[in-house]
Amino acid sequence: MQVAADRPVPAVLVVYVALFLTALPEVSAASDDSEVCQVRVILFLPSDVPRPAIARQRADEIVRYAETFLLEGLQRWGHEPPERLFRWQEDGHVELLEVKGDKTADEYQGKPILRREAVAKAREQYSIRGDRHVWWIFVCMGDPPARYENYLGGFDQTMGGWALANFDTRPGTLDPDCDIAGGFAQELTIKGLVHELGHGFGLPHIGPKRAIDGGNTLMGPNTFNFHRVAPKTETRAYLSETAAAILARHPAFRGVPDKRDPLPSVQVEVFKAEWNRRTRATVVTGRVESSSTPVTAIVRDESDARPGEYWTKHYIGEVKEDGTFRVVIDEPSPAGGTLKLFFVFENGALTGNGKNRGARGAPEKAYRFVKGNFVFGG
Template sequence: MMLNKSVKLIKSTYLLLILIGFLGACSKSTDNPAKPDPKPPVKPEEEITYSSDYKYNLNVIYFVPKDVTPNPDYEERISKILIEGQNFFSKWMKHWGFGDKTYGLLKNKENTRVKIHLIRGPEDAIAYATNKPIEELFYKYFQDNPTAKSSDHYLILTATNKKLDQGEEIGHEVPFYGVGRTCYALDYPGMKQENLGKGGTISEKATVYIGGLLHEMGHGINLPHNGPSASKINDPQFGMTLMGSGNYTYGKSPTYLSFFDAATLNNCQVFSKETKTFYEPVTAKVNTIQAKVENNEIVINGTYAASNTVKHITFKNILATDPQGYQSITFTTVPGAGNTFSVKMPVSEFRTKANMEYSLEIFFHHENGNKTSVFYPFKFVNDQPVVDFGDRTMLSRTGWEVIAYSSQQGGLEASKMLDGNDNTYWHTSWTTPTPHPHYVTIRTGAAAVTAQGLSYLNRHDNSGNGGKIKNFKIEISNDGNSWTKVDDYVGHLNGRQYYSFNGSKTFQYIKLTTSSDYEGKTHATIAELNLY
């Protein structure tokens, strides 16, 4: 009997404990409800609908080599970076008077996710150290999926699994630059918009690689390098240009898009909400130009002709020591009536003066998104500009002929410098190259001429220095046998340039002889040569 009573007591106690536990659990659940998952479940890619207000949208590609795995949450992280980038571009487009415009992106309806095309490479990362192998893969991808392509502009992010914000380093195995309308950047684990401006290594790397991403993307949407003027760099509203050294300031200190950038982007395909024709070939030519220094300003006036409407004109001042233009100072204006241009560039806005060589690039922003440029050299001497590229009265070249030359490449003959076409040029042979000196001798027709100087135009179809003459001399003759040296000269990198004879000279033959070029190689090249 005692045993049965004990068993009954144990069972009763057990049931009571279960009841108390149940009531306690209910009470606990009521007082402290379970926290919801902070992130809603992510829809599979195929279930997301993407759309855009823009007619053309940046093609965003996430490229993964064979020996690399996609970094966690890359869709979410990259989307936030690009959407915040849209806001940055929109802010400055509005600031410069172009309205609420930015680059187009295909996004979900919540505005949190960007359409990103995942492309996997069949080789290890080392095979994709340059852009060409990647380019072949994504071109094929869009050929196989033609409806996926949404513009002529591409952003390719190559994944690396190296933790760059934790001390790991990356070499040159990932391309990071812009080529034409395509740009390359990278993604590393944990590259987040939220890390910008926090301080420390994580923040520094976020600025370098996120700022770098937007800088290279700028190249991919038509922006060249340009820097801040003296009044902007110390202004907290502006600071550093994104297309200058913005990859070291974005998200950390004031960074902006220049008026030059905004005027360029206003004609960019992925900034358009209308269906238009973009990037058809265009031409433009400066017909007249006057230049002077007045009231501590460089004053430029002139006229031009163009095959496509010019919306803005930028006067870009490029240091000879900074040929890529990171520090270039820009002044952007609208064309005047009758295809005229005019600008006043205060000397106080130049950050580097002293005794420095400059090239002035007159940059035409065409309505169809293309650009054309012409270059003129000038310099600063003791902090003051010396401008000497205004129009001269050129001699007629009727009857002129090249009678001798040191070398010429087939199709790029020495006679090209007398054909009146700025886009053709003489180039010494590269199939059988010979070292300097190179020379060209011209007979000025059937009679002697009187001139005060020589002018020549550099080739402008390449971004490098390709045979541009550095040191040369000029000689003149009346019989083509006995020569008199006029002087030694130093050529400029860009544009149409003038070399004074320090007085009038009369002659029938003129010879230009080179001794060096800006590449430090063996070539010489001239687009047009004349006398004034």
């Protein structure tokens, strides 16, 4: 899912904030003056929520789980992962930027705009430089059952990537080897936390494929909706091949500055789709010209048979030096729909028309399912 009273400060609050700031853990300043795109983790506390005693342990558990999941996912699909994705300190803890909000928990509920306050304060408080990072914001509303309801993620032209999710303080220890949607990981909504971070990296919703036999996908439906279609005993999820191809080129995964703007010009010269009745697959071929270097072609299959948008299957193929590409859709559903074509570029940009990010506005091809065959439009 993606989005989008000034009053005098009491003296007691001034003292409280001063004490809070002096109690903040030291954060390494290494690379703070760098333009390299980095993932920064923020713990956001409303004005009436004290710092939870479990904050350090829980942040380490979540971030370590996410890092392992993402980097192993890249490796599974043949990409060379970075040694580390997050900023780990010499003491073994992840860098955690603790920020105190100006309003109460009730005032922040349902207000995803708090991300701007969180990032602005983190930048100032910890002297963070660099134009665009990826900001993973944990919002702590207090001990359960209190929780932050807005699980969201996206991209801001000036801020960079961002993700918001609840920070659960219930006692317990997260097993790094447990399924992402099972047991204590499900209680902490780990899949939801990492899913929103995926949006911060620019990932779209990507549905699971039967042939993978890996359960849900990270960018697929939430666990409740997944279990409306799949067995309730299925608690696994995997990083899809398409998601891995996108992340492998993202600046934060390559340790480089975010130079994805302006988007490259894109001209799709050829875009063909043909149904192969013998192999029961659709083959998409074509050629693209661009001001930058496209490395991967992505075909998004918006089948009318999908249970929902989160179940949209994606397929990829290499873009060769001459701009030609070939993508095989090997799990088509017997229904009509639309194919959308977009590209991952060498610098991490993701566009199909050079104007919009992702699949929005990308070239598309409608199709029908007639007597066991797929028929494509012009």
